[in-house]
Amino acid sequence: MLSISDAKSAGGAVSYFSDHLVMEGAINPTEDYYANHGEAGQWFGKGAAELGLTGDVTAEDFGRMLLAIDQNGEKMVVNGGDENRRAGWDLTFSADKSVSSLWASSSPALAAQIKLAHDNAVAKAMSFIQDDGGIAARRGKGGIELENAKMIAAQFSHGTSRSQDPQLHTHNFLMNLAQRQDGSWGAVQSKEFFVRKMAAGALYRVELANQMQQLGFDIERDKRTFQVKGVSEDLQKHWSKRRQQVVAEMNKHGGKSAKSAEAAALSSRSKKEEVDQELLINRWHEEAAYFGLNQEKIAELQAQEKEQKQMPTADQIWSELTQHASTISDHQLKAAIFEQSQGILSADQAQDYLNEFIQDNETVILRDHRGNKRYTSIEMIELERSIIDGAKSRLNESHALPKTSVNIALANVPTISDEQRNMVNHITSNGGLAIVEGMAGTGKSFALGVANEAWKNEGFNIIGTALSGKAAEGLEAGSSIKSQTLHSLLIQLSEDELTKKPAARKLTPKDVIVLDEAGMVGSRQMSLLLAKAEEAGAKVVLVGDSKQLQPIDAGGSFRGLSKALGAASLTDIRRQRQGWHKDAITAFAEGDAGKALTAFKSRNLLQTGKTHDQTISKMVTQWKSDRDQNPNSDSLMLAATRFDVAMINQATRELIKDELTGNKITINNSEFQKNDRVLFTRNSKALNVKNGTLGIVLTTNDNTMAVMIDGDIKRTVVVQLDQYEHVQHGYAVTVHKSQGATVDRAYVLADERMSGQEWSYVAMSRSRDDTHIFCDENLITELEQTMSSSHLKDLSTDYQIEDSDSQTPDMALDAIPEFEVDKPQEQSQSQMEL
Structure with missing residues (x-):
């Protein structure tokens, strides 16, 4: 896995990293967080080599690079020497927990080999970022022009988490300083390595998996990553206490994105304990043995018969890639191919396979109106052109x-x-x-x-x-x-x-x-x-x-x-009863969330909470207050994810628990009583309900539940729970389930990842009267940008086919009719990198 931190200032980075560096040839003994039990940090990158920075990272050299000062004390960039300049970013590669578990449980000799496998994988991934154009230096007035440049990075390896569990990982502090092609130096444009994050992380896993195979272990794919086959899942969970702390902190604040994970990691981080290394290793070995991972088991895992795996065909890969998107970006294609290569190819082989895949007859190279590459398949081109051509005919x-x-x-x-x-x-x-x-x-x-x-x-x-x-x-x-x-x-x-x-x-x-x-x-x-x-x-x-x-x-x-x-x-909106509300809906539809949110704020229809729990509490309290004052009107609470929907439903039931009476029944671990709001989640002809039908519970007994279905014409269905159990609480639903619905009042929990332009437009247009927006306080500054970011799905016909000799002549593209190219809307970075 690869995670990338926010940029750090020079002063902040010096303070944060100063205790982890070589001081006059020796590690500062006060702290070894960035020095793996005495192992010094190492310089990496072509830019570092140009400056003669090789081997151990000294405090003096590290400080100079943070400040962009050369050996003569001269500025290397305009703001060199400024302690508040953006000094760089931390790119951290972390081994899968199964690899870290083996490393912590193995003999010293095998542990060293596993550590070397990790180091080699990190080097392959960092070289990919550098060679693929991930390091771009600014040039010209305002730093608008970009060119490929040579990186400077300081690598610090470590083997434990702050909870003293095994966690093999390497921090690569990437300096905000890179050498241009003419030998001059410039600041780094972070977007270029951020968009390569998924591909670089996948290539790291490809090489690590291959190196673990060379050590005798078998590899199995686990969704987008891999695991070493045979390592106890219970042990991995036991050694994931730090991960559990971060998840708990994210749940507390409702975060789901990589940025929220980073914030949760920082806020839940405690000072790293000083533990004797020998005692720690002995403890790890004892804990591993308890879960069945001793030296005999490790030898058995190395000796077991390995499954020989083959790369899928281009047709198979394209079938998967175009399941949810007609085209993919260059970075998405690389990440996808590298993910497919885990446990099959090495990093070098995966990159060779990528080039072959691009040259394959099934692959079509496209260019958008800015000249950026996108890819699709012959099948998708033909399919989408046939839709347009058939309709025109x-x-x-x-x-x-x-x-x-x-x-x-x-x-x-x-x-x-x-x-x-x-x-x-x-x-x-x-x-x-x-x-x-x-x-x-x-x-x-x-x-x-x-x-x-x-x-x-x-x-x-x-x-x-x-x-x-x-x-x-x-x-x-x-x-x-x-x-x-x-x-x-x-x-x-x-x-x-x-x-x-x-x-x-x-x-x-x-x-x-x-x-x-x-x-x-x-x-x-x-x-x-x-x-x-x-x-x-x-x-x-x-x-x-x-x-x-x-x-x-x-x-x-x-x-x-x-x-x-x-x-x-x-375009004449008839659902909303107030003119300002109609104007706000139109603004959301057009991507002008700033204008729309201003209208909601001015009418006190936007509330924030200091924590996610508090935000949800404010939401359900507002819902209940309005409901009590307007008992004959209907309302609905909306959220982006099923997780948030469940939290809202739980909070609502707690708030109105005195209204819930009668026999309690349990369906799919959820409790239901009379007066509960319920949502049906699967179509049923027998009950005449659809996925998304709402109602209120009238009676319950051991095996049945009578529900009055919402609608102008009231009707009651009796659910036989041994035949149909696809119900959940229905106080809140996802926005996807709400499209097409109309209520008097709506309450929307704005989400950091899902609240794009299309999502926001649907969520804010459900009510005839008021719509209340609720958001965590730490997300409010980004809400306007998030709600204005479009996630329109594209078509392969939105782009021009690249006229290139690299495309083989037998692709028979001449058989595909010509089409008019429409310029697509610019995609957000979050949309480009899935």
């Missing part, structure tokens, strides 16, 4: 309704607005595909209901569909179009792959498919639906908002189709 198909039929339907609803009228005319006109782009709360379903009447009067069969059961239910309720999930519709329209049984449902030219929340549908499902409709001559109407939550699967096909074909537009 249907523009002139005859699907128009007689004008008189449309006018009659419009006349029956005198409250319809002009833009809703235009929408109805648009989707009932010619063309095999029609698109509606409507902001949240503009009455899309209402207008669809009018079109539904016109279609039915002319003998058309209208099929409503949406990605989720809850959205399909909302479409049907709002438009009277009988609706189902997209998944179930596609199953009905497709031949059974195993039995070759014909499709259960066949489309005809008299069918109209209305796909709601189309902006959340990925390219593969969109392609299949449009192909089935085109084959039968059925019309498709796509309704959605490309500015709302993006598809989980790859591709922003709805946005691409809307740009290519045009769309009816609905």
